[in-house]
Amino acid sequence: MSRYGPRPFFPGLAAALLAASVTAAPAVVTDPTAVTVALAAPVAAGMAPNCATPPALARSVSAVPWPQQRYAPERLHPLATGAGVTVAVVDSGVDRRHPQLAGRVLGGTDLLDPGGDGTRDCVGHGTGVASIIAAVPHDGSGLRGLAPAARILPVRVSEQQVVDGQGTGRTVAPDDFARAIRWAVDNNADVVNLSVVLYADHTAVRDAVGYALARDVVVVAAVGNLHGNGDPRPYPAAYEGVLGVGAIGADGVRADFSQVGSYVDLVAPGSDVLMAAPGQGHHRAEGTSYATPFVAATAALLREYHPELSAEEVAGRLKSTADPAPGNGYGAGVLNPYRAITETTGGAVARSAPVIALADDRPDPALVAQQNRRADARQRAVLLATVGGVVVVGIVLVALVVPRGARRRWRPADPN
Template identity: 70%
Template sequence: MSRPTARPALTALAAVVAAVLPAAPAAARAAPACSAPPAPVRPVADQPWPQQRYAPDRLTPLATGAGVVVAVVDSGVDRRHPQLAGRVLDGTDFLDPGGDGTRDCAGHGTGVASIVAAAPRPGVAFRGLAPGARILPVRVSEQQVVDGRESGRTVGAGDFARAIRWAVDHDADVLNLSVVLYADDPAVRSAIAYAVRRNVVVVAAAGNLHDSGDPRPYPAAYDGVVGVGAIGTDGVRSPFSQTGPYVDLVAPGGDVLMAAPGHGHHRAEGTSYAAPFVAATAALLRQYRPELTATEVARRIVDSTDPAPGRGDGYGAGVLNPYRAVTESPGPVVDRPIQAAVLPVDGTDPAAAAHRARRATARHRALLVAGVAGGTATVVVLLAAVLPRGARRRWRPAGPA
C-alpha cells in the first residue's frame, strides 16, 4: 500500500491494499474494463530526486538489466506508456481470468514497473534504473486510495500465493512484491520458499503502518526476502515507513516520480515505491554478474548500502547504493545472523539447475573470467571469519534445515 502525497494534484493516486483481503465472488471478478480508470496526467520533464542521487547514466555502461525478467505482482502494468513500450511481456491476471496482466485500473503496478524499467525519452528526465530489463506483469489487485479510503477488488491470499508461483514458473529472475499482508499465510509462505529455492531474488515492501504500531508485514518478514523501507528527499526514514527486523535496507519512497497509465507521470510515496529501486538493482546485478545466486545478489545489495543518517531497525543495513552493489566486491557482514529457510527443502531441483544454466548462457559476459580464483578465496575467508556472527537473519541458501 502506498500513501498519496500532500500535493493537491495527487489526491487520487492509486495504491495496492495493505492486507490482501478475501477473494471477491466470481461474478464480481468478471469486469471487462476498469470501473474507475486513473485520471490522465501530463508528462513531467523535471529530474526526480532519486535520479539525482543515483545518477543511472553511470550504470548504463556496466549494466542495464538486459536479459533479466522482473515480475511485478501488483495491479497490472500498462504497456501503452511510451516509456514502457516494448518492455512489458505478456503476463497473467488473477483478478480477471483471461487477461495478460497489462490492464492497470489503479496505476500502482505501472508506477512500480516504471521505476524498474522505464526507457529514456527525449524531453523527459525520468527513467528506470534498469531500462534493459523486461517486466512480467501479474495482476492481483485494482485497489485504490481515494480520500484516504481503500476501495476496489483484490485477490485472496491463496491466489496471491499462486501468482507468486506463476511468476517463478514463467522465468522471473527477480520478484517485486509491493503488496503487503499483515498475517502469516501458509500458502504465501510456501510460495516464497518456492521462489527462493528456484534462485529468484525476492524483494518486498516493508509496509506503511508505522503509526499503527508496525504490524509485521509479509512477505517482507519471511526469510529469504529483501525487506525495503522508505526514505524521503532528506535521506531520513519516511514517517510512515515501518521499523523492525524485517527491514533490510531503505530506498527512495517519498515524493517519488513514476509513470502513470497511458501517458504522463505522477508522484506518490510509500514503501511500495522503494521496493522497485532494489528490484532494479537486483536486475542490474543479475546481468552484470550472472554467476551469482539469488542469495549472493541479495547479500551484495545489502552489504553495499550507504550509512543511514539515523539509527535503529527502520534503516536496516543502510541506504541502497546501486552503483556500489554492481561494482564493489562483497564487504564484511555486520551483526545480521543468517537463519535457515522457513520451510525444509528437498534435494537439488533439476528445474532450478536448468534455469540457472540457461540464464548464465543467455547472459554470458566476458568479465566472468576475471578474478574467479581470487573471488573464491575471498568468499572462503569471508565466510570463515564472519559467519559465526553472520548477517541478521536471511538469504541462507535454501536447503535442509
C-alpha cells in the same frame, strides 16, 4: 501527491483487501487483521481497456526526479542496464501502452480476470512500480528506470483504490497471491517485486516465497506504511530470505510512515517519487511500495553484471554495499546501486533460519540450466587461470635460463 504504498492483505474480511497504501490520515489500527486500508485514488492518464472508472489526466514531467539525481543512471548504464533479466511485478497490472514502457512489458497473467495477460492497470500502481524499474528515456520526460533494458513480467492481483478514504475494488485472496508468486517463478522471473503487505502469516504465501528462493529468484518486498500504527509485522517482507525495503525522503531520512523492525533490510527513495501513469504522463506518490522497485531494479543490474552470483549472494551484496544511515529503522543502510555493482566486497549474508518450501521431488529445468551455466562459467574461469599460470611459469623460466646460457656461451647443437 498521493501516498501509495504496499497493498496489504487483511485476513478476516470476506475478501482479503489488497491495498497500495495508507492515506495521509490513516485509520487507527487496533487489530491489524481487520483494518480496511486501500489504494490512494489514481492520478494517471488514459484508461486501460475495460476499466470501470477512467483515471484522471496526467501530464508528462520533464524535470529529473530526485532519486535519479541521487543514483545517476548515466553512471550505471555503461556497466549494466538489466539486459536479459526478467523482473516480475505482482501488482495491479502494468500498462504497456506508456511510451516509456514500450517494448519492455511481456505478456503476463491476470489472476483477477482470468484470460488477461496482466497488462491492464485500472489504478496505476503497478505501472508506476514497473516504470521505476524499466522506464526507457523519452523526449520531454525526466523519468528514467534504473534497469531500462530489463523485461517486466506483469502479474495482476488487484484493482483496488481509495474513494473518500475508503478502499473499493476487487483483490485476490492470499492463496491466489501465493499462486501469483509461483506463476512468476515458473515463467522465468529472475527477480520478483512485491509492493504488497499481508499483516498475517499465511502458509501458502510462505511456501510460495520458499519456492521462489529455492529456485534462485531474488524476492524483494515492501515493509509497509503503518509505522504510526504500531509497526504490525509485514509479510512477505518478514520472511527469511526476502529483502524487506523501507522508504527515505530526499534528505536521506526515513519517511515517517515507513515501518521499523527486524524485517527492514535496507531503505530506498519512497517519498515524492516520480513514476509513469497508465497510458501516458507521470504522477508523484509516496510509500514503501515505491522504494521496493529501486531495490528490485538494482538486483536486476546485478543479475546481469554478476551472473555468477546466486540470489542469496545478490541480496547479501545489496546489503553489504548500502550507505550508512542516520539511525535505527534503516536496516543495513541506504541502497547504493553503483557500489553494489562495482565493489568487490559483499557476498552472501547468513540468515538465522531457512524458509520452508513445499517439497518438490522433480528437478526444476530452469534451475538446472542456470546451475549448468554457472558451472560452465566456473570451469572456464579455472581453465583460463591454469593456462595463464603456465604462460607465466614459461616466461619466468625463459627469463632465468636464457641469460645464464648466454653467460656460458651456450650454442645450439650442430645438427650436422
